[in-house]
Amino acid sequence: MANDKKLVEAITSMDEDFAQWYTDVVKKADLVEYSSVRGCMIIRPYGYAIWEHIQKYLDTRFKETGHENVYMPMFIPESLLQKEKEHVEGFAPEVAWVTYGGSEKLTERLCVRPTSETLFCDHYANIIHSYRDLPKLYNQWCSVVRWEKTTRPFLRTLEFLWQEGHTAHASAEEAQEETIRMLNVYADFCEQVLAIPVVKGQKTDKEKFAGAKATYTIESLMHDGKALQSGTSHNFGDGFAKAFNIQYTDKNNQLQYVHQTSWGMTTRLIGAVIMVHGDDSGLVLPPAIAPTQLVIIPVSAHKEGVLEKANEIKQRLSKVARVIMDDSDKMPGWKFSEYEMKGVPVRLEIGPKDIEKNQAVLVRRDTREKIFISLDELESKVTQLLSDVQSGLLEQARLLRNKKTYIAKSFEEFEKTAAETPGFIKAMWCGDRACEDAIKEKTSATARCLPFEQEQLSDKCVCCGKPAKHMVYWGKAY
Amino acid sequence: MANDKKLVEAITSMDEDFAQWYTDVVKKADLVEYSSVRGCMIIRPYGYAIWEHIQKYLDTRFKETGHENVYMPMFIPESLLQKEKEHVEGFAPEVAWVTYGGSEKLTERLCVRPTSETLFCDHYANIIHSYRDLPKLYNQWCSVVRWEKTTRPFLRTLEFLWQEGHTAHASAEEAQEETIRMLNVYADFCEQVLAIPVVKGQKTDKEKFAGAKATYTIESLMHDGKALQSGTSHNFGDGFAKAFNIQYTDKNNQLQYVHQTSWGMTTRLIGAVIMVHGDDSGLVLPPAIAPTQLVIIPVSAHKEGVLEKANEIKQRLSKVARVIMDDSDKMPGWKFSEYEMKGVPVRLEIGPKDIEKNQAVLVRRDTREKIFISLDELESKVTQLLSDVQSGLLEQARLLRNKKTYIAKSFEEFEKTAAETPGFIKAMWCGDRACEDAIKEKTSATARCLPFEQEQLSDKCVCCGKPAKHMVYWGKAY
Numbered sequence: 032m033a034n035d036k037k038l039v040e041a042i043t044s045m046d047e048d049f050a051q052w053y054t055d056v057v058k059k060a061d062l063v064e065y066s067s068v069r070g071c072m073i074i075r076p077y078g079y080a081i082w083e084h085i086q087k088y089l090d091t092r093f094k095e096t097g098h099e100n101v102y103m104p105m106f107i108p109e110s111l112l113q114k115e116k117e118h119v120e121g122f123a124p125e126v127a128w129v130t131y132g133g134s135e136k137l138t139e140r141l142c143v144r145p146t147s148e149t150l151f152c153d154h155y156a157n158i159i160h161s162y163r164d165l166p167k168l169y170n171q172w173c174s175v176v177r178w179e180k181t182t183r184p185f186l187r188t189l190e191f192l193w194q195e196g197h198t199a200h201a202s203a204e205e206a207q208e209e210t211i212r213m214l215n216v217y218a219d220f221c222e223q224v225l226a227i228p229v230v231k232g233q234k235t236d237k238e239k240f241a242g243a244k245a246t247y248t249i250e251s252l253m254h255d256g257k258a259l260q261s262g263t264s265h266n267f268g269d270g271f272a273k274a275f276n277i278q279y280t281d282k283n284n285q286l287q288y289v290h291q292t293s294w295g296m297t298t299r300l301i302g303a304v305i306m307v308h309g310d311d312s313g314l315v316l317p318p319a320i321a322p323t324q325l326v327i328i329p330v331s332a333h334k335e336g337v338l339e340k341a342n343e344i345k346q347r348l349s350k351v352a353r354v355i356m357d358d359s360d361k362m363p364g365w366k367f368s369e370y371e372m373k374g375v376p377v378r379l380e381i382g383p384k385d386i387e388k389n390q391a392v393l394v395r396r397d398t399r400e401k402i403f404i405s406l407d408e409l410e411s412k413v414t415q416l417l418s419d420v421q422s423g424l425l426e427q428a429r430l431l432r433n434k435k436t437y438i439a440k441s442f443e444e445f446e447k448t449a450a451e452t453p454g455f456i457k458a459m460w461c462g463d464r465a466c467e468d469a470i471k472e473k474t475s476a477t478a479r480c481l482p483f484e485q486e487q488l489s490d491k492c493v494c495c496g497k498p499a500k501h502m503v504y505w506g507k508a509y
Numbered sequence: 510m511a512n513d514k515k516l517v518e519a520i521t522s523m524d525e526d527f528a529q530w531y532t533d534v535v536k537k538a539d540l541v542e543y544s545s546v547r548g549c550m551i552i553r554p555y556g557y558a559i560w561e562h563i564q565k566y567l568d569t570r571f572k573e574t575g576h577e578n579v580y581m582p583m584f585i586p587e588s589l590l591q592k593e594k595e596h597v598e599g600f601a602p603e604v605a606w607v608t609y610g611g612s613e614k615l616t617e618r619l620c621v622r623p624t625s626e627t628l629f630c631d632h633y634a635n636i637i638h639s640y641r642d643l644p645k646l647y648n649q650w651c652s653v654v655r656w657e658k659t660t661r662p663f664l665r666t667l668e669f670l671w672q673e674g675h676t677a678h679a680s681a682e683e684a685q686e687e688t689i690r691m692l693n694v695y696a697d698f699c700e701q702v703l704a705i706p707v708v709k710g711q712k713t714d715k716e717k718f719a720g721a722k723a724t725y726t727i728e729s730l731m732h733d734g735k736a737l738q739s740g741t742s743h744n745f746g747d748g749f750a751k752a753f754n755i756q757y758t759d760k761n762n763q764l765q766y767v768h769q770t771s772w773g774m775t776t777r778l779i780g781a782v783i784m785v786h787g788d789d790s791g792l793v794l795p796p797a798i799a800p801t802q803l804v805i806i807p808v809s810a811h812k813e814g815v816l817e818k819a820n821e822i823k824q825r826l827s828k829v830a831r832v833i834m835d836d837s838d839k840m841p842g843w844k845f846s847e848y849e850m851k852g853v854p855v856r857l858e859i860g861p862k863d864i865e866k867n868q869a870v871l872v873r874r875d876t877r878e879k880i881f882i883s884l885d886e887l888e889s890k891v892t893q894l895l896s897d898v899q900s901g902l903l904e905q906a907r908l909l910r911n912k913k914t915y916i917a918k919s920f921e922e923f924e925k926t927a928a929e930t931p932g933f934i935k936a937m938w939c940g941d942r943a944c945e946d947a948i949k950e951k952t953s954a955t956a957r958c959l960p961f962e963q964e965q966l967s968d969k970c971v972c973c974g975k976p977a978k979h980m981v982y983w984g985k986a987y
Contacts, residue, residue: 067589067631068619071582076647079578100557104549105583105621105652105668106605111545127584128609129621132656132667133602141546143583143607143621153545169554174583174651178610189610190583 042372044311049255053183056305060314060373063184070182070189074298077373080322081301082192086172088224088319089194089296092216098168098196103150105173106141111149115274118148121241125178127189143176148242148267148293151197152275159199159289161280166209167199185302186259186509193297199277199289203268206290210266213294214247217262225300226317226424227251227307228432229261230455230504232480237467240293244268250479250504252432253306256453258479258506261303264294302509307428308397314374315396317424318352318417325413326370327356330363330382340386344379344409351410352417371396376420377413397424440489445505449474455506459499461492469494476505520850522789527733531661534783538792538851541662548660548667552776555851558800559779560670564650566702566797567672567774570694576646576674581628583651584619589627593752596626599719603656605667621654626720626745626771629675630753637677637767639758644687645677663780664737664987671775677755677767681746684768688744691772692725695740703778704795704902705729705785706910707739708933708982710958715945718771722746728957728982730910731784734931736957736984739781742772780987785906786875792852793875795902796830796895803891804848805834808841808860818864822857822887829888830895849874854898855891875902918967923983927952933984937977939970947972954983 042059043051057063062078074082090100106129113119126142144150155167176190185191196213200206214231221227229249239246243265251261272278272288281287308315318324325348329341341356348354357366363380370378380392391409393402397420404412435454439445448456456476460466470493471477481501492499520537521529535541540556552560568578584607591597604620622628633645654668663669674691678684692709699705707727717724721743729739750756750766759765786793796802803826807819819834826832835844841858848856858870869887871880875898882890913932917923926934934954938944948971949955959979970977 064632064635066582066628067586068582068584071584073582073628073632074580076577076579079580082580083578099554100561101554102552102557102560102652102670104544104546104551105654106546106549108545124611126611127607127619129605130608131606131618133604135656140609141605150544150551154542154551157542174580176583178613192580 042311042313045254045309052309052311053302053306056309056313056372057184062301062305062314068189070179072184072188074192077322078301081304081316081320082298084320084322085224085300086194089216089220090172092220093170093194093196096168096212096216098170098198101169101171102173103144103147103154103171105144107144107147107149109140109142111153112142114149114152115242115271118242118271122146122177127176127178144173145175145177146293146295147171147173147175147195148197148271149275151293152271152277152291155199155289155291156275156277159277159279162201162282165199165201165279165289166205168196168209169198170194170196183302185299185305187299191298193295196292196294198292199272200291201279201281201287201289203290206266206268206292210245210247210264210292210294213292214249214262214264217264217294217296218249220296221249221251221261221300222425224317224319225304225307226319226421226428227261227303228425228429230480230482232482232504234263234480235467235478235503237464238478240265242267242270244270248480250455250506251303251307252435252455252506253303253509254309254431255306256435256507258455258504258508259299259303259306260479260508261300262294262296265292267291267293308424309374312368313372315424316374316376318376318421321374321376322353323355323370323373323375324352324417325354325377325379326366326375327354327379327381328363328366328370329356329358330380330385332358334383336386337381337383341381344381344391344406347409348379348413351414377416379413395420397427438488439493442493445470445476445493446474449476449505449507453507455479455504457486457488457502458493458505459489459491460501460503461495461497462500463492463495463497466492466494470505474505475507477508479504479506479508520789520791523732523787530787530789531780531784534787534791534850535662540779540783540792546667548657550662550666552670555800556779559782559794559798560776562798562800563702563778564672567698568650570698571648571672571674574646574690574694576648576676579647579649580651581622581625581632581649583622585622585625585627587618587620589631590620592627592630593720593749596720596749600624600655605654605656622651623653623655624771624773625649625651625653625673626675626749627753629771630749630755630769633677633767633769634753634755637755637757640679640760643677643679643757643767644683646674646687647676648672648674661780663777663783665777669776671773674770674772676770677750678769679757679759679765679767681768684744684746684770688723688725688742688770688772691770692727692740692742695742695772695774696727699727699729699739699778700903702795702797703782703785704797704899704906705739705781706903706907708958708960710960710982712741712958713945713956713981715942716956718743720745720748722748726958728933728984729781729785730913730933730984731781731987732787732909733784734913734985736933736982736986737777737781737784738957738986739778740772740774743770745769745771786902787852790846791850793902794852794854796854796899799852799854800831801833801848801851801853802830802895803832803855803857804844804853805832805857805859806841806844806848807834807836808858808863810836812861814864815859815861819859822859822869822884825887826857826891829892855894857891873898875905916966917971920971923948923954923971924952927954927983927985931985933957933982935964935966935980936971936983937967937969938979938981939973939975940978941970941973941975944970944972948983952983953985955986957982957984957986
């Protein structure tokens with residue numbers, strides 16, 4: 032058990048230093064390795080397998096809702112990036128510029144895409160002519176680059192992987208419907224697959240996407256009480272259409288501008304999974320995205336019949352779950368903590384005494400509950416347990432989120448809550464940018480969103496005392 | 510039928526101008542659109558869906574052979590690229606350089622990866638310590654950039670999508686086994702999935718990958734008699750390991766260098782599919798990668814019962830194939846040529862007379878054969894026909910390849926064949942670079958490969974007459 036202890040001790044505890052705990056987990060669970068390129072990470076096999084599961088779920092949902100995948104160039108000519116004024120102001124300060132191709136200096140600089148609105152608009156202007164060409168429902172899986180000053184694996188990196196949906200519609204109503212449809216797809220995905228509860232709402236003008244008419248967001252709460260923007264969906268109205276001249280002939284033979292949306296989710300979701308479900312023993316993965324859902328650990332594996340039985344169990348369970356068996360010569364205790372670190376949802380122990388009793392021991396990663404099951408019921412019990420872990424994680428995360436959601440009716444309450452008990456703060460707002468700025472300056476909290484589910488906590492703005500227009504979720508954010 | 514004719518006429522015929530035919534097909538089958546970025550293409554939904562099928566097959570085969578996916582940064586610092594001398598000489602002239610991040614000039618230039626050997630080596634040096642860490646069998650799906658002067662969709666573009674496998678092994682033997690194993694995976698994939706026969710062999714020193722000890726290739730032959738390098742697998746020996754200091758401790762506690770391989774396939778495969786199977790009516794897709802395997806076209810769709818029956822057929826066939834139904838108000842003849850252009854393997858026509866007879870008409874895209882089938886046997890006949898089309902395409906491509914494979918025993922024969930009947934030329938070679946250069950200069954043909962299946966055509970080099978060492982496949986190439 033010496034090795035076991037040593038491994039566990041090697042992680043900083045969450046309460047002691049959350050940032051260090053996070054760094055320890057991403058490294059020790061083999062999710063990420065640092066690279067020679069500042070701010071860029073290497074996503075290792077275990078981390079990438081999680082991303083592959085995320086991709087598979089999301090891609091299926093995009094296709095079910097009628098979207099098609101395409102691939103756009105990774106470069107954007109400077110002149111193209113500049114076509115929409117707000118957009119270029121938002122992104123130009125943080126893009127990487129290619130200035131040479133081989134030994135030849137380029138006549139026009141190319142930026143490495145930070146996002147692809149301009150490329151999609153340029154393409155749409157070429158391929159959309161008639162109402163028959165609408166809607167266009169495109170999505171792209173790729174990597175993008177934003178020249179960030181400070182970076183952290185998954186949460187903020189110079190390059191990250193994501194999907195970006197870009198759609199064009201005949202009417203403003205359709206575009207708005209699409210924007211909300213995809214926000215709901217994101218919210219359902221977070222809750223059902225990642226077991227992360229989210230608050231759905233609209234961003235303030237200050238926080239919305241550069242060039243958007245309206246930005247909608249799903250916000251989740253991490254273990255340390257900080258908020259994480261987990262997905263956004265933008266309604267562009269006809270702003271980009273006018274800048275890029277994307278027009279179609281309607282049924283009455285009149286020229287009309289299209290209405291557009293875009294929406295994206297990124298590898299930062301893996302950061303959310305770590306910070307919502309993880310604990311002092313490491314990662315805790317929801318079974319839906321766990322590369323390994325169950326690990327079999329033979330106990331006293333040298334004894335007759337143990338390995339055979341473990342193998343037989345592996346064969347049987349492979350039909351209902353993603354299973355591995357660790358029959359290496361390491362001590363069982365070392366293995367226990369190794370797979371706890373990696374967040375494998377369920378561990379199955381099988382030893383000579385279990386075989387005698389025709390049983391196996393299941394141990395939940397999330398609650399550490401030990402369950403003895405009859406081998407006759409192996410498949411059904413494991414299937415049920417994985418489902419229980421999945422729903423249990425969501426329930427646990429919801430409890431934590433609710434516990435850390437506060438109400439502030441005065442600015443004093445707001446300041447005290449922000450300083451002493453990190454979490455979401457629900458408070459009323461007059462709608463003025465000045466108050467939003469003042470709150471950020473004095474408390475570091477930003478407006479996370481105007482939630483769809485509004486409550487009338489008071490009739491005054493928490494900052495200036497003038498009549499309140501909205502209830503806002505505030506919080507310090509990643 | 511007026512529209513029908515017009516559509517068909519819009520494509521240049523293959524024999525008249527093969528290059529223009531190719532361009533017409535990629536555009537009119539909606540595979541690709543040109544972008545605002547020189548040399549970069551937009552892969553449209555229909556083209557990208559083909560790539561998704563290619564990815565799915567290959568990824569499954571990689572995982573079956575024990576490989577794991579990872580993701581490396583898209584940037585390579587200049588100093589890292591320079592670590593292996595031959596490698597940097599091969600790639601530096603054709604990379605895109607990032608020199609600015611936002612408004613800040615970088616202290617070290619970053620190139621956009623043209624390939625990721627250097628990044629993988631840098632990573633391997635960090636994570637490989639002991640023989641227990643070997644082998645490392647990694648693969649990456651991503652896009653890469655090479656600053657080409659002239660470009661053509663799929664065949665040669667500044668940016669293209671690919672996979673790159675990178676592995677590290679304890680011994681030279683294991684690395685060689687892996688190199689050949691993956692070449693065989695590629696060859697099987699081309700033949701079984703893409704229905705493209707390939708010649709497997711080794712590249713000459715002149716044609717091998719920058720930094721490799723040996724490069725193996727699969728070469729296929731296009732309809733116009735030009736060769737296309739369709740996949741390569743490289744054995745690096747311990748060259749990169751020495752340059753990057755990738756060492757491990759063996760079982761005897763001795764430090765050893767690892768032996769490495771890399772192997773890649775790209776979106777250029779879609780170009781191969783077009784040029785091997787296509788005809789003057791457009792694209793012809795092997796069912797295995799066809800986004801739509803069968804299109805149902807109701808004839809006299811306004812007549813009672815036709816649409817209902819067509820829908821019923823769609824429901825039934827959706828269980829055994831990827832099926833769409835086109836019930837738009839376009840003329841059947843227009844639809845026929847539209848789906849021929851898109852290469853849909855099988856068309857099903859159903860009209861009032863067919864319904865009366867409880868039958869449907871199947872039309873093969875490749876041979877245009879019409880087959881009447883009883884609706885009682887719908888699923889089994891369609892399944893069988895798709896399988897027949899798949900094997901028929903391979904057979905047809907093999908016949909064409911064999912027909913266009915020539916033998917040259919003298920330089921005169923070689924020159925005449927290269928000038929008059931484009932194709933593979935099998936001829937003996939002494940092994941000297943001088944002869945390889947002379948053949949290229951005089952005939953434009955390059956050494957495609959030293960095939961694994963050697964034949965003794967003569968005992969003299971076709972160029973210099975000195976004793977021959979190898980039989981070589983020569984050809985003009987894309």
